[in-house]
Amino acid sequence: MVSSVKSSAGAGKSKTTKTKSSPQEIAIDALHVTKIYRGDTDVLALDDVSVQIRKNEFFTLLGPSGCGKTTLLRLIAGFEHPTAGMITLEGEDISLLPPYQRPVNTVFQSYALFPHMSVAENIGFGLEMLGKPKSEIDRTVDNMLELVKMTELKNRQTSQISGGQQQRVALARALAPRPKVLLLDEPLSALDLKLRKQMQIELKRLQHETGITFVFVTHDQEEALTMSDRVAVMSEGNILQVGPPREIYDHPAERFVANFIGDTNFITAGLVSIGKSSAKVKLPSGKTVAAALPQGGISKSDAKGKVTVVIRPEHARIGKAASNSTLSGTLQNIVYIGTDTHYHLELPKGDIFIIRSQNQRDFEESHRVGKKYGIEIGPGAVQVLRD
Amino acid sequence: MSTDSHLIQASTSAETAQQNETRRHILLTTPALIVLFCAASGPLLIMAVYSFLSPGDYGGVQWSFSTDGWFGVFMQRDIFDDTLTIADAHVSILWRSVKLSLMTTIVCLIFGLPTAYFIATRPASSRNLWLFMVTIPFWTNLLIRTFAVMELIRNQGVINTALKSIGAIEEPIQIMFTDFAIMIGMTYVYLPLMVLPIYASMEKFDFRLVEAGYDLYASRWNVLKRIILPLVKPGIVAGSILVFIPSLGAYVTPRILGGGKNLMLGNFIALQFGQGRNWPLGAALSITLLVIVMVALLFYVRGVGKSGNAHG
Numbered sequence: 001m002v003s004s005v006k007s008s009a010g011a012g013k014s015k016t017t018k019t020k021s022s023p024q025e026i027a028i029d030a031l032h033v034t035k036i037y038r039g040d041t042d043v044l045a046l047d048d049v050s051v052q053i054r055k056n057e058f059f060t061l062l063g064p065s066g067c068g069k070t071t072l073l074r075l076i077a078g079f080e081h082p083t084a085g086m087i088t089l090e091g092e093d094i095s096l097l098p099p100y101q102r103p104v105n106t107v108f109q110s111y112a113l114f115p116h117m118s119v120a121e122n123i124g125f126g127l128e129m130l131g132k133p134k135s136e137i138d139r140t141v142d143n144m145l146e147l148v149k150m151t152e153l154k155n156r157q158t159s160q161i162s163g164g165q166q167q168r169v170a171l172a173r174a175l176a177p178r179p180k181v182l183l184l185d186e187p188l189s190a191l192d193l194k195l196r197k198q199m200q201i202e203l204k205r206l207q208h209e210t211g212i213t214f215v216f217v218t219h220d221q222e223e224a225l226t227m228s229d230r231v232a233v234m235s236e237g238n239i240l241q242v243g244p245p246r247e248i249y250d251h252p253a254e255r256f257v258a259n260f261i262g263d264t265n266f267i268t269a270g271l272v273s274i275g276k277s278s279a280k281v282k283l284p285s286g287k288t289v290a291a292a293l294p295q296g297g298i299s300k301s302d303a304k305g306k307v308t309v310v311i312r313p314e315h316a317r318i319g320k321a322a323s324n325s326t327l328s329g330t331l332q333n334i335v336y337i338g339t340d341t342h343y344h345l346e347l348p349k350g351d352i353f354i355i356r357s358q359n360q361r362d363f364e365e366s367h368r369v370g371k372k373y374g375i376e377i378g379p380g381a382v383q384v385l386r387d
Numbered sequence: 388m389s390t391d392s393h394l395i396q397a398s399t400s401a402e403t404a405q406q407n408e409t410r411r412h413i414l415l416t417t418p419a420l421i422v423l424f425c426a427a428s429g430p431l432l433i434m435a436v437y438s439f440l441s442p443g444d445y446g447g448v449q450w451s452f453s454t455d456g457w458f459g460v461f462m463q464r465d466i467f468d469d470t471l472t473i474a475d476a477h478v479s480i481l482w483r484s485v486k487l488s489l490m491t492t493i494v495c496l497i498f499g500l501p502t503a504y505f506i507a508t509r510p511a512s513s514r515n516l517w518l519f520m521v522t523i524p525f526w527t528n529l530l531i532r533t534f535a536v537m538e539l540i541r542n543q544g545v546i547n548t549a550l551k552s553i554g555a556i557e558e559p560i561q562i563m564f565t566d567f568a569i570m571i572g573m574t575y576v577y578l579p580l581m582v583l584p585i586y587a588s589m590e591k592f593d594f595r596l597v598e599a600g601y602d603l604y605a606s607r608w609n610v611l612k613r614i615i616l617p618l619v620k621p622g623i624v625a626g627s628i629l630v631f632i633p634s635l636g637a638y639v640t641p642r643i644l645g646g647g648k649n650l651m652l653g654n655f656i657a658l659q660f661g662q663g664r665n666w667p668l669g670a671a672l673s674i675t676l677l678v679i680v681m682v683a684l685l686f687y688v689r690g691v692g693k694s695g696n697a698h699g
Binding site for chain 2: 077078079098099100101104105106108110112113114115116125126129130173174177
């Protein structure tokens with residue numbers, strides 16, 4: 001019944017939706033979505049955001065609190081309606097449908113389990129509301145309990161199970177009606193670190209087994225990199241970059257993205273020449289190195305000859321001070337953190353450059369604070385930022 | 388061996404400590420218990436004793452045992468041949484009291500639930516203002532409020548005058564001195580007692596559960612029925628009890644709005660202590676009222692508990 005409402009509502013609009021990929025592959029398509037919260041002072045939560053989420057992918061919205069990621073999720077769920085723009089689900093406009101008419105389910109940050117119902121009743125609630133027959137509900141609930149490994153706790157009250165178990169029930173409850181898209185609003189943030197790691201793998205497995213599109217919201221960059229097929233990095237109501245975790249990490253396009261995900265060294269360099277996908281930049285040391293350009297490239301004019309390049313700490317190595325070193329600096333600090341050692345080097349201009357080096361067993365620290373060392377940068381480690 | 392005796396010693400000393408604790412608790416609660424006895428149990432005991440005495444000639448009681456007071460609750464003695472018959476008037480008063488109190492409770496619930504929901508969903512900053520407005524009627528004397536209701540519904544009152552002036556009616560609608568008038572009055576007077584406990588349980592209600600309900604395909608009606616109502620039920624139960632009990636014993640409202648004909652239990656009891664000069668009957672009626680309330684509560688709480696289990 002729900003889907004029939006949807007298809008009639010979306011049929012008229014589907015032609016206006018022009019997408020690069022074929023419509024079958026796109027689950028959620030947000031087109032120029034703007035959301036303003038009206039109040040004493042209007043808050044611009046989303047500023048003309050367009051993003052496509054593919055079918056059957058694990059898509060993550062990553063950003064600090066207040067960046068608009070949860071707002072985008074709530075717009076997809078139907079708890080809020082866009083101020084401008086349109087959201088389609090498999091080609092059908094769902095912008096104005098109430099949440100109970102969208103084949104989309106949410107795993108809430110607070111889990112929001114119904115405290116007056118048992119675990120099984122919670123999981124079966126969605127199916128019951130859809131008017132499914134009792135036998136089908138029972139069967140699906142049992143399957144779901146098995147899927148999240150909670151079969152023994154079927155008849156418990158939700159107040160009698162632990163946080164991690166509640167998390168699983170919330171997942172099972174949202175998956176039971178087999179939604180086209182599953183929305184997850186920072187569902188792991190209340191769990192302790194060990195359980196969180198376990199659930200990250202579990203979620204990935206569930207996504208794989210069910211074949212449902214997952215849209216995951218988090219502020220935890222490591223979580224995003226671990227689980228996602230693609231990540232959208234958001235800041236101040238905008239999506240800055242969308243791509244697979246590797247691309248986001250290795251080829252950040254903007255300073256915010258580079259800074260938010262992982263540790264980064266920022267260096268101002270002069271642009272020497274610009275090619276199709278790479279450029280030559282002149283580092284402060286005077287050395288010229290090849291650097292990757294961000295997707296979409298940069299235009300030389302708005303860079304005014306100066307660009308910011310980033311080098312990840314683990315892509316550089318500490319070496320002997322030599323005249324042909326790419327960069328060199330004075331060692332200020334050695335930080336041992338078990339798996340790695342961090343070397344903080346002060347560049348001639350006063351900037352700090354961090355090198356991360358993986359520790360070997362019984363490794364003897366031979367570097368001395370206060371001495372001058374060279375910084376060796378691997379090929380392809382330099383990335384030019386757009387701004 | 389020695390460790391065993393240590394253990395025993397430890398456990399006995401723990402027991403004495405607990406005994407001391409209990410004794411201290413009893414001592415601390417004694418003043419409160421005395422007040423409770425004097426203020427609640429004492430008068431009740433007096434009532435119970437009076438109901439088994441004979442009426443005095445000018446009110447009060449004569450200290451001679453009699454069960455006439457209790458007979459008088461449902462029976463009456465024929466003045467000519469001393470045969471006992473069921474006192475129809477008493478039964479109809481009782482029935483009217485129960486019926487009107489139930490209806491008042493239901494109407495209060497119908498108005499009180501949405502009101503409480505409305506207040507609970509306001510921003511936290513404005514909730515207190517709304518609550519304050521709900522409680523304002525409490526600041527005024529009950530008598531004055533009841534006269535105000537009378538001013539609205541009497542034949543030359545605001546409602547009838549307004550209806551007449553727009554030509555909706557020719558003759559005024561007779562509301563005063565009917566059961567309906569009593570119900571309007573009691574609903575108005577006791578509505579805050581319904582709103583406040585429901586609000587209290589709604590305030591604790593996690594409204595994210597409503598979103599979860601919508602997300603799981605529940606319509607507005609289903610969200611209300613399956614999620615909100617079961618979780619605010621304690622407030623509804625408390626509110627219903629708080630409205631039903633004073634309604635059953637109401638005195639002022641039926642006295643003014645019901646006129647002399649439509650007596651409720653409260654008026655009937657008052658009558659026995661006043662013009663009726665039959666204190667034992669009054670006392671017996673009071674205890675009957677108490678028993679009705681207790682039995683009604685017992686059934687209500689039981690019934691609600693059961694339906695709660697069916698849900699959970």
